[in-house]
Amino acid sequence: MTTRATSASLVVGALTEAGRAAIHGLAWAVLAATMAPPAAALAAFGGGFIGSVLGATLARTRLRTSVVVLGAIVAIGLVVWLRWALIGGSTLAAVIGPIGAMRASAILTALLCPAIVSVTLRTSSSRRAIFAVLELLLVAVAFTQLFIPHRNGAINRPFYLADWIIALGWDPTWLFLFMGGAATVFGLVLLLQEQRFGRALLNLGVVGLLLALIVIATPMVGMPPPPPGGGGLGLRPNEAQGKKEDKGQKQQQQGPSNSELEFRNKYSAGGARVPVAVVLFHDDYSPPSGVYYFRQGAFSQYNGRKLVTSGRRDVDRDLIPHFPTRPFEITDAPPTNENRGPLETTIALMADHTQPFALEAPVEVEPMQNPYPNRFRRVYRAISGVLTSDYAAMLDGELGSPKWSKDQWAHYTETPPDPRYEELAAEIASEVPQELADSQVARAFSVASWLGREGIYSLKNEHSGAEDPTASFLFGDLTGYCVHFAHAATYLLRSLGVPARVATGYAVSESARQGGSSLLLSGAASHAWPEIYIDGFGWVVLDVYPERALDPPEQPMDADLQRLLGELARGASPLPLSATDLPKIRELARRVTMTIGTWLLMFVVAVLIFLFGVKGWRRFAPEWSSTAALSRVVYRAELDRIGEVSVLRAPGESRESFATRIRDQMPAFERLTRAHIASAFGRHEPDSSSLREDALDVRREIRQRFPAWKRFLGFITPWSWLRSK
Secondary structure, X not given: OHHHXXXXXXXXXXXXXXXXXXXXXXXXXXXXXXXXXXXXXXXXXXXXXXXXXXXXXXXXXXXXXHHHHHHHHHHHHXXXXXXXXXXXXXXXXXXXXXHHHHHHHHHHHHHHHHHHHHHHXXXXXXXXXXXXXXXXXXXXXXHHHHOHHHOOOOOOXXXXXXXXXXXXXXXXXXHHHHHXXXXXXXXXXXXXXXXXXXXXHHHHHHHHHHHHHHHHHHHHHOOOOOOOOOOOOOOOOOOOOOOOOOOXXXXXXXXXXXXXXXXXXXXXXXXXXXXXXEEEEOOOOOOOOOEEEEEEEEEOEEOOOOEEOOOOOOOOOOOOOOOOOOOEEOOOOOOOOOOEEEEEEEEXXXXXXXXXXXXXXXXXXXXXXXXOOOOOOEEEEEEEEEEOOOHHHHOOXXXXXXXXXXXXXXXXXXXXOOHHHXXXXXXXXXXXXXXHOOOHHHHHHHHHHHHHHHOEEOOEOOOOXXXXXXXHHHOOOOEEOHHHHHHHHHHHHHHOOOOEEEEEXXXXXXXXXXXXXXXXXXXXXEEEEEEEXXXXXXXXXXXXXXXXXXXXXXXXXXXXXXXXXXXXHHOOOOXXXXXXXXXXXXXXXXXXXXXXXXXXXXXXXXXXXXXHHHHHHHHHHHHOOOOOOHHHHHHHHHHHHHHHOOOOOOOOOOXXXXXXXXXXXXXXHHHHHHHHHHHHHOOOOOOHHHHHHHHHHHHHHHHHHOOHHHHHXXXXXXXXXXXXX
C-alpha cells in the first residue's frame, strides 16, 4: 500500500513539474512572439521549459539561493556580450550572412535568457513559497502584454488574433476572455506548491468552477464594459464623481452635470482614447472650418459666475431635447437655404450620454434599430442643416433674429459686471480693418482671432479657485483649455452686442475621416466652443484655435477600428461570411451555453449549500448532542476549527501524536483528545462541563495565536471540514 501511494505521489509530482515547466515555456514564447521571429519564440519556449526543470533540480541541492541569483546576473551579462560579439563580429556574418547572423543571435538570446531566468525563479519558488508570486507575475505579464493592443475599445487588435474572429462575425473579446481565464487557471493550479494528488485535484476543481462561473455569467450580464472615455464636459453621466477639487476651489466636490460646465485646475484626460460613438455620413461633406462639430448642449444663462443651461423655454430650442423614440423635428432648426443644406448621418453610441448630439444644426431626428446591442448602447438618425457657405459670406449678415423679443436679446448679451470685458472687447474691435469696421460679424471674428493669437492651450492652469475663473484666465496668464476660451470669447462677444453662447459636444478634424464614410469619436474629442447667431445662418460655430499649446496634439483614431465599427453600425458583417447558416449556429451555441451554464450554476450552488450545511452541522452539533456522543462531537468541532487555520494531522500520524505535537500551541486540545480516546476505546464517560470548558479554551488559544484574517478565511471556506481527520 505504501509503495503504491509513493508511486502515485511520484507520478503526480512529475506531471505537476512538467506542467509548471510548460507554463514557463509558454509564457516566454508569448513574450518573444511579439518581438522576435517564430523560431525565436520556439527557442524561448524550450529555454523556459528546460530552465524550469533545471531550477527544480537545483533547488534540491545545497547551493544557496543568493549564489543562484548572483550567477544568473553574471550569466545574463555574458549572454548580452555574446549577442554583441555575434552581431558585431565578422566571422559568423561571413559564414551565414548578416541577416543569418542576426537571426542566430536572436534565437540564441531567446533560448538562453528565458532558461537563466526560469532557473532562478524555479529554484527560489521551490525553496520559498512566497517566490511563486514571481512565477505568477511572469504568466500575468506575458498574457497581459499580448492583449494590450485591445485596450481602450480597440476590438480589432491584435490583428493576428482578432481578424479571423471578426471574419466569422463574432466579437473577439470572447476569445480574449477565454484565453485570460485559461491563463488564470494554468497559473493558479500548475504553479501552486502542492504535491498531493487529492489537494491538487481539489484546487483544480475550485479554480475550474470559478472559470465556469465567469463563462456562465458573461452571457447573462454582458461583456465587460470599456473604460470611461475620459472627462467629457458633462457629455456623459457621472464621469468625475468623487474627484476632489483643489483647496482654493469653491465649487462642490462632485462631477460636472449636463447643466453646467466646470472649471478645473488640472483637467484629467484619462481614458480619453476610448471610443464613445461612431458617426456614419450618408453623403460627402466638407465643413468650411475643416472641423466637424457635433453639438450636444448649450450654455447661455449667466448665473453670476459662469454660463449654465438656461431654464427659459424660449431660448436654445435648436438642441435635441431627448433621445428619440419616434421621428420628430427640432423646434428652432435653421432653415434650409443657400447657406445651409441637409446632410443625413447615423450616430451609434458606445457609451451612455446625458443627451443626444448631432452634426452642427439638427433638423430632424428618428430612432434606428440597433444592429449590435452588445457593442452599441443606442442608434439614431439625424438630418442636419450644415453650413454650405464659407465664413466670408457671413460678413454682411445681421446678428440675431428679427423674431427675438427684448428679453431674448438681453439673455444672449448679458455679461459679467466687470468693466474690463467691455474695455478689452472695444480694444480688440478697434483692430478690425477700416473697410470692415461697420461689419458686426467681422468684429466678432476678430475676438476669436485675438484669443487664438494671445492664448495658450493647457489642461493645467490655476483659475478655478477665482471668484470669476474667466476673468482670472483672460486678464491673467491666458493659459487654459476649451472651457476658458469659450467663456472668454462669449463674454467679449456679448460686450460688443453680439448674441453669443457656449456650446459643448465633440469636435473632430475632417482629416480624421481618412477618406471613409464613418467617423469615430473618442473622449478626447470632447470640446466646448463659442457660437454666435447670424440671421439666415442660425447659430454659427466661432471656435478659438490657440496658436500655442503646452500639451501634445491628440493622435487620430485607428483607421481600421473606425472602418470596422462603421461597418458594425451599418448592421453589416465587417468581412464576408463563408457560412450562410452562421446565425443559426450562433443561436444554437448561445442556447446550449445558457442551458448547460444554468444547470452547472445550480449544481455549484447546491454543492456550496451542502458543504456549508455539513460544516454548520458539525460546528453546532455539541449544542444538542447526547451525553454519550458529546466527547466525539466536541472533539470533531474543535478539530474543524484548528483545521481552518491550517493546523492539520499529517498522513499516518495518530491522534495522540498529533495532539502531542501541537501541545505547546494548544494544550487544551490535548485534553480534548485524551477525553475523546478514553470515551471511544475505554468506555469512559467524561464530564460534560469539562469538555465544554476545554472547547472554550481551544477557541481562546486559536484567537491568541492566529490573526483574524486567517481565521476569517478558514471560516468562510466551505470545504475546510474535509481536511479534518
